[in-house]
Amino acid sequence: MQFTQDDRLLFIGDSVTDTGRDRADPASLGDGYVRMxxxxxxxxxxxxxxxxxxxxxxxxxxxxxxxxxxxxxxxxTVLIGINDTWRRYDRGLLSPVPEFEASFDRMLTLTTEKCAARLFVMTPFLLPAGPEQERWFEDLAPRTEAVLRTATAHGATVVRTDLALLRAAEVHGAAALAPDGVHPSALGHRVLADAWLAAAGVGRGPASSERL
Known part of the structure; x- marks a missing residue:
């Protein structure tokens, strides 16, 4: 896919997307995968x-x-879900998967109806930093399936960041990619960025002529 000067690419999500951006500066991209x-x-x-x-x-x-x-x-591009899981275990705040999925569906529906935007959906991910995080998958796995269902229903391009990070962890180790299991290191953000670029048909440098 090729982008032009008329395109506005908007990325939205939680801290994995935020990465210290200056909220007073609309041009600030933070220090993570969005900037990359x-x-x-x-x-x-x-x-x-x-x-x-x-x-x-x-x-x-x-x-x-x-x-x-x-x-x-x-x-x-939307990346959301890990905090819906995390808050269950550290604060007891529940985010039932059916309600999560309905909320996600409403956002994508509005986006398609109001601005006809091309949709990219990045899957939530977890690289457990310890045994206590292993049990999070009982909540995260069905949530990820909900994300995939909703993305497919809306014709979104899916970016399997969870799988990309797992593959990278086989080479670099999980701690090198996300020391606390959730927040990527610079290397982890590079994996996220490359996964998005590949899904969009864009390599590092000149854009590919491939259209998805």
Whole structure:
């Protein structure tokens, strides 16, 4: 896929997307995969980061009209879900998968209806940093399936970041990619960026002519 100067690529999610962006500066991209993607594009497309640390799907939906629809993006990338799982185990805050899926579906439906944006959905991921995080998969696995179902129903391009990180962990080790199991290192962010670029048919440097 090729992007042009008329394209606005908007990325939205939690802290994995946020990565320390300056919220007072609309052009700030943070220090993670969003910046890496922007630096890899050969086109002058506008890239916007609307990640917000701590967000669950309900937080995302509450700000969707302002932070997504109000900016009229041509491409929207969503990465959400790990905090919906994490908060169950550290704070006892439940995010039932059917409610999570319904919220996710409403956001994608609005995006298609209001701005006809091309959708990219990145799967949530976990590289357990200890035995206590292994049990999170009982919550995360069905949540990931819900993300995949919703993405497929809306014709979104799916970016399997969970699988990409697992493959990378076989080479580098999980701790080198996400020391706490959730937040990627610079190397982990590079894996995320490369997974998105591959799904979009864009390599590092000149854009590919392949269209998905």
């Amino acid at each position: 993607i922007a630096e890899s594009l050969s086109s002058p497309a506008t890239v916007v980061n609307k990640g917000l640390n701590g967000n669950r799907v309900y937080d995302l939906e509450a700000r969707w009209a302002t932070d997504v629809l109000g900016l009229a993006p041509s491409v929207v």
